[in-house]
Amino acid sequence: MVCLGNICRSPTAEGVLRARLQQAGLDERARVDSAATGNSHLGHPPDERAIACAARHGIDISAQRARRLALEDFDEFDVILCADRTILHDARIRKPRTAHAQVELLLDWGGLGKKDVPDPYTGSSRDFEHAFKLIDAAASGIVERVRQGRF
Template sequence: MARPVGILMVCLGNICRSPMAEGVLRARLIEAGLGEQVRVDSAATGSSHIGHPPDERAIACALKHGIDISAQRARRLALEDFDEFDVILCADRTILHDARIRKPRISHAQVELLLEWSGVGKKDVPDPYYGNARDFEQAFRLVDAAANGIVERVRQGRL
């Protein structure tokens, strides 16, 4: 069997959007029977929450949809990630800019906007951190739509 494709989800703190995106993508891939073909992880461009679990509101939102992200721990985007992952998907344009600046010239990793790359649209996943449960639900719906788009890309071999 070929090496699994590596997809890394990235947001600012790795406690809201990217952990939900990691969890929902992993779940959708498993549901589609594609879990062995893709390796999924998440990271942050910032360092404020390194080692922390996801925000309790993100955990509750994901759990409401049957996805447990409570075991995840925030980590920072590392130079090695640009070698270890084929696709690095960023929650918003600021994160995309930061990730592209960090990308080594010799890296072949695609660094893209999550919703655009997955076919959802040319928009950002709003950061729900300073919001309420409704904001987390909105972010979840967007990353779930992105996960479904990514599953379709995997099915079609468009990675």
Template structure:
């Protein structure tokens, strides 16, 4: 199973989601059966590390995302991944609008896919302070529980 987590710039929400999910997957029965990456719909931050506030907040929870680098969603992602999981509706709309011919990846809101919140969005903390970054981490941490449960089901691991 290949999952790509998508937000706007790939420096706040999607790298934190990638880091949290990587840690949870590694410690679960789906370890070794899931590939994970993240990307942004925009190109402003390509090649840059996650926002320093995201790195610091994740580190406070024992998750190291400092080695990740932002990249932009590519046409090849639509054939290389099974799911494109989006932080919010605007990202989902953009992902679907950019789908090339022959795209096989399915797309959904991340929180919805994880079974956490129907039509729920991960708020962008970029213009906020520490409380917003903490809120995003806690939301994604809860979503990771649902992601693991769904992956176990989809991979027939019970």
């Protein structure tokens, strides 16, 4: 899961997907992590509003820390899911030619179409809730893909 700062959308996506995979009994079949394309928040915990939003839905993301998307990620993971088209473009540029990972839009890969998860960082708690709902809906599609072995 990748976004710009790894403090809003991607840590939420990491937490939501982990929780949904665990609920489905599929957590042993997939490893989930998150990262940033930018470097302004490295080592920081998720945004307080992202933590609060996830907690309202029973998901604890408070222990996560922002890290930068590494070249090794393109070999260590089968799929790198990006929060928006700008992040998708940046990640695809960084992907080494020999790496095997698919680099896709999060919502598209989750079955919701070629849409972006809007960045809630400069918004309100309502914006975080909207992003959460989109991510959660995509997580359902991703869980189904994992269940069927389509990744």
